[in-house]
Amino acid sequence: MHFSFDKHIERRNTRAVKWDLVKSLYGDEDVLPMWVADMDFEAPPAVTQALTERAKHGVFGYTFTDIALQDTIIDWLTYKHNWEVNRASILYSPGVIATLYMAIQTFTEVGDKVLIQTPVYPPFYDIVKNHDRKLEKNQLVLDGDTYKIDFDDFENKLKQGVKAFILCNPHNPVGRVWTKGELTRMVDLCKKYDVLILSDEIHADLVFSPNQHLPIANIDPEMKDNIITCMSPTKTFNLAGLQVSYAIVSNKQKREALEKTFHKQGMHILNTMGITALEAAYEDGRNWLNGLMEQLQVNLNYLTKAFSSHKEVKVFQPEGTYLVWLDFRSLNLSQDDLKKFLQNEAKVGLNDGASFGEEGNGFMRMNIACPLESVKEGTNRIIRALNRL
Known part of the structure; x- marks a missing residue:
């Protein structure tokens, strides 16, 4: 069975931490959230079907x-x-x-x-x-x-x-x-x-x-x-x-x-x-997971290639997880200024590297478990903001 990972799922107004807290966290509804570690993909069809059948029981x-x-x-x-x-x-x-x-x-x-x-x-x-x-x-x-x-x-x-x-x-x-x-x-x-x-x-x-x-x-x-x-x-x-x-x-x-x-x-x-x-x-869910990993690799490849010509950002290749550690230290910005730059200029919501400890100063974490178009949008927003510096 083929599984599609390019479908846009509207998650707003579902009490989704990732999407419905954007304004309170980043101050602007237009910020693209690529932070908290959940995915913008539908769960495997077998899971949805099992939950639906269980819900029909009613007790x-x-x-x-x-x-x-x-x-x-x-x-x-x-x-x-x-x-x-x-x-x-x-x-x-x-x-x-x-x-x-x-x-x-x-x-x-x-x-x-x-x-x-x-x-x-x-x-x-x-x-x-x-x-x-x-x-x-x-x-x-x-x-x-x-x-x-x-x-x-x-x-x-x-x-x-x-x-x-x-x-x-x-x-x-x-x-x-x-x-x-x-x-x-x-x-x-x-x-x-x-x-x-x-x-x-x-x-x-x-x-x-x-x-x-x-x-x-x-x-x-x-x-x-x-x-x-x-x-x-x-x-x-x-x-x-x-x-x-x-x-x-x-x-x-x-x-x-x-x-x-x-x-x-x-x-x-x-x-x-x-x-x-x-x-x-x-x-x-085995075949679905195989498809997911293929999509994550495509997303990672795009991200890596897009930033390869922008030395201001270093992409650490993850061996596991769908979370990418990004090094912005060459910008020589304070952590507060880096956060402001990404949320105010790039309009992308990432995890603050400093939240992972003082060793994370100058870094940010990006979640790429989303359709490729979202990865492209988030990446290109950052690149356009870098080009304006």
Whole structure:
């Protein structure tokens, strides 16, 4: 079946964060939003059909998860990531960030050190600070056209008493898909210093060839009991509003402890439509996802080529995610002036690079999960504004 990714979907007046908050965030309805990480594409037809059929039933009472749903997840992880997990290891959650919040509450104490790799997804900072834990940063090193891990600093931070390490793989916003060598080294060091790994792998399915996502819990069997992996179909199939995710927690004691925390917070029941969408997406969304990745590659190719003759903007090629890290530092603008330039002159709404940490100053993040015409429009708006400088 052929899937079209060039259809314009009017999202205004649907309470869409991306579109209906444009004026309040950027001060102008004419700003083209290319920021928050959801897509302007329709979900797979199988998902829409499953949700429609469920809605026709008309009764939306409490819904439980069963073996069939577990098997659907197991089949997906085997198909997509060559990762075999046990049914018992699956723990459900309304979202990856919710799971990370609960895990920090469960497995660390006030004042404990928690390590993140910056620049990184803004909620990672909140997860640590909102629980009165001590934030430790392993700053990623910009080496030419890519970001690398400073392993000397990584080990130095771990040996100073870090209790938990929050990994982002694929990494948001820089787009790295960590290699087996990099993952192995992180696992070995966390094993050496007895550090719990909390791995956000929500973008795991969105990887550009020839890169391959490797679940960190599948690197070393001896370490899997000290790793909690957070995953979801929501980024993959544009289901963020349905709030459904799961964690793979191999260790029984850790799984029971984490589940207890979820119950304490009243967050132990998934919503009916989220369950329905997860099942339909994983069972019948494979060809749609292949088509999506082809479209994202087309969009990325256009963006890269368009900016290739404009040295004021450097495009970091993402190995995964549909988020592109753009370097505007050659403009020599302050971060505030860069934001004003993009929203007032270019009329494009991007994510502020500084929101990912101080290491993001001079950078912005662009979401290219939209029809090619939208990518062209956003890119050309920026180019025309640059030409007026």
